Amino acid sequence: MAQTEWIEAxxxxxxxxxxxxxxxxxxxxxxxxxxxxxxFYATDGxxxxxxxxxxxxxxxxxxxxxPKHNGRFDIPTGSAKRAPVCVxxxxxxxxxxxxxxxxxx
Amino acid sequence: MNNYxxxxxxxxxxxxxxxxxxxxRGWTGEVTLVGDERHAPYERPPLSKQALSGExxxxxxxxxxxxxxxxLGIRLVSGDAAVRIDRASHExxxxxxxxxxxERLLLATGANPRxxxxxxxxxxxxxxxxKFEDALAIRSRLAAGRRIVVIxxxxxxxxxxxxxxxAGCEATVIEVAPRILMRGVPEAIAATVEALHRANGVxxxxxxxxxxxxxxxxxxxxxxADGSRVRCDAVxxxxxxVPETTLAAECGLELDNGVKAxxxxxxxxxxxxxxGDCCSFPHPLYGKRIRLEAWRNAxxxxxxxxxxxxxxxxxxxxxxxxxSDQYDRxxxxxxxxxxxxxxxxxxxxxxxxxYFHLDGDGRLVSASAMGTAGIGKEIRLAEMxxxxxxxxxPESLADAGIRLKALLRA
Ligand SMILES: Cc1cc2nc3c(=O)[nH]c(=O)nc-3n(C[C@H](O)[C@H](O)[C@H](O)COP(=O)(O)OP(=O)(O)OC[C@H]3O[C@@H](n4cnc5c(N)ncnc54)[C@H](O)[C@@H]3O)c2cc1C
Ligand code: FES
Numbered sequence: 001m002a003q004t005e006w007i008e009a010x011x012x013x014x015x016x017x018x019x020x021x022x023x024x025x026x027x028x029x030x031x032x033x034x035x036x037x038x039x040f041y042a043t044d045g046x047x048x049x050x051x052x053x054x055x056x057x058x059x060x061x062x063x064x065x066x067p068k069h070n071g072r073f074d075i076p077t078g079s080a081k082r083a084p085v086c087v088x089x090x091x092x093x094x095x096x097x098x099x100x101x102x103x104x105x
Numbered sequence: 106m107n108n109y110x111x112x113x114x115x116x117x118x119x120x121x122x123x124x125x126x127x128x129x130r131g132w133t134g135e136v137t138l139v140g141d142e143r144h145a146p147y148e149r150p151p152l153s154k155q156a157l158s159g160e161x162x163x164x165x166x167x168x169x170x171x172x173x174x175x176x177l178g179i180r181l182v183s184g185d186a187a188v189r190i191d192r193a194s195h196e197x198x199x200x201x202x203x204x205x206x207x208e209r210l211l212l213a214t215g216a217n218p219r220x221x222x223x224x225x226x227x228x229x230x231x232x233x234x235x236k237f238e239d240a241l242a243i244r245s246r247l248a249a250g251r252r253i254v255v256i257x258x259x260x261x262x263x264x265x266x267x268x269x270x271x272a273g274c275e276a277t278v279i280e281v282a283p284r285i286l287m288r289g290v291p292e293a294i295a296a297t298v299e300a301l302h303r304a305n306g307v308x309x310x311x312x313x314x315x316x317x318x319x320x321x322x323x324x325x326x327x328x329x330a331d332g333s334r335v336r337c338d339a340v341x342x343x344x345x346x347v348p349e350t351t352l353a354a355e356c357g358l359e360l361d362n363g364v365k366a367x368x369x370x371x372x373x374x375x376x377x378x379x380x381g382d383c384c385s386f387p388h389p390l391y392g393k394r395i396r397l398e399a400w401r402n403a404x405x406x407x408x409x410x411x412x413x414x415x416x417x418x419x420x421x422x423x424x425x426x427x428x429s430d431q432y433d434r435x436x437x438x439x440x441x442x443x444x445x446x447x448x449x450x451x452x453x454x455x456x457x458x459x460y461f462h463l464d465g466d467g468r469l470v471s472a473s474a475m476g477t478a479g480i481g482k483e484i485r486l487a488e489m490x491x492x493x494x495x496x497x498x499p500e501s502l503a504d505a506g507i508r509l510k511a512l513l514r515a
Contacts, residue, residue, distance in 0.1 A: 067481025
């Protein structure tokens with residue numbers, strides 16, 4: 001296992017409630033979410049169906065819907081919820097400290 | 106029910122989704138998918154996009170590959186066509202001589218390109234795009250420096266022109282109608298699309314009828330009614346599609362702009378269903394019979410009809426949705442609009458422009474947008490509003506400061 005580290009992704013205010021933003025780090029890209037309950041999560045940026053960025057998708061409760069073909073994932077677990085997606089999304093631990101969102105990658 | 110199994114004719118988008126859904130819903134009897142193409146079910150949208158312009162030699166993007174079909178216990182009969190339906194004995198006859206008894210039958214036969222016949226000796230040389238092999242044939246003509254003419258300024262024609270430009274060809278689009286994208290998108294979006302193509306070097310001849318197409322000295326010469334001539338190395342025609350109804354007509358099923366289906370996608374024979382591009386159906390949101398040629402509709406209807414084949418009788422009524430890729434921009438349309446509808450613009454700045462279409466009663470019936478991938482979110486929200494039969498105020502729709510999500514909750 002490669003070493004993991006906590007990376008500052010954004011400020012909590014950068015993401016509206018029930019929304020998602022894109023976060024790029026090095027050559028990797030992530031989607032960082034804030035659910036309707038105000039919780040923060042992070043997943044790989046691209047949909048597992050085709051290479052389409054989920055930050056363009058719609059957050060509904062704790063579900064993200066990919067805008068390309070409307071596949072859905074459960075945000076906290078990354079599990080694939082609706083065709084055409086069938087491969088789960090990788091998730092990353094998130095912590096919030098003094099108004100900043102960190103993800104462990 | 107007896108033990109005859111489910112038979113699906115047409116191994117495309119709708120057929121493949123229906124087969125998989127029959128299994129998801131627990132049907133344990135036989136499922137047979139009959140397709141006259143030699144491939145496992147594959148996606149058509151990439152044919153006018155990556156398959157033409159990608160650097161690598163294209164391969165079909167499969168919907169259900171053979172291992173997956175095997176795992177689901179779906180029998181694929183490929184490279185064989187259904188040639189007759191015997192409704193009395195519940196059997197489908199195959200060109201190869203086989204017979205498939207069915208409990209319930211699904212027609213998912215799709216559509217074929219509308220053929221154009223023009224005066225001149227080269228009308229028969231024009232290329233069309235529907236199948237994987239068609240894409241290979243077109244791709245083989247797209248070498249740098251070649252001149253490509255596309256007849257028809259619809260989505261497939263425009264995507265083909267963009268792919269031709271990407272391959273370094275000269276591209277000219279000839280559209281007989283007064284503007285491109287007459288069907289499906291409002292004029293403002295069509296104008297943006299046209300400008301984008303022009304900026305990428307596509308030439309347009311719009312609103313001019315075509316007199317003839319001939320072959321002269323190894324090139325094609327298209328004569329236009331204004332006296333001008335367009336010379337090129339290949340002609341690709343994309344002027345719409347005709348639903349494939351041969352089987353249905355021959356066995357006496359009712360037709361109406363395709364195989365006529367009811368709101369549950371059953372045909373005039375209750376044991377035969379239809380889904381996708383081949384059928385028309387009454388849409389509850391629009392109060393009229395429509396036929397769609399759209400990827401998501403084929404997918405939705407394929408999934409939906411599986412339940413009804415198993416006895417559900419659930420009406421279908423998903424909001425129509427269509428997307429097209431134009432260079433680095435995307436275009437999406439949700440719902441159906443008519444020229445008489447009121448249009449409201451929401452300017453999304455860098456992300457693009459979003460148009461809402463309200464009917465005479467102020468009900469949101471459609472939304473269309475062109476811009477970056479980010480417009481997908483907005484169109485999806487608009488779709489939810491359309492589904493709710495919402496009557497949002499034009500002011501709130503026009504104000505980009507008001508989140509569409511807020512209108513939804515209200
Ligand atoms: C080039 C291209 C680009 C497109 N791009 C987009 C896009 O960007 N966005 C979008 O929303 N939509 C797009 N579409 C539309 C979308 O692909 C179609 O709406 C969808 O494929 C329809 O699915 P279907 O299952 O109804 O028909 P099809 O996918 O056409 O499948 C029907 C199948 O049935 C077979 N068949 C017919 N008759 C018989 C018979 N008697 N026996 C056996 N087999 C038979 C056919 O050969 C075919 O394989 C595009 C279509 C094309 C052609
Ligand atoms: S790319 Fe996400 S659902 Fe297809």
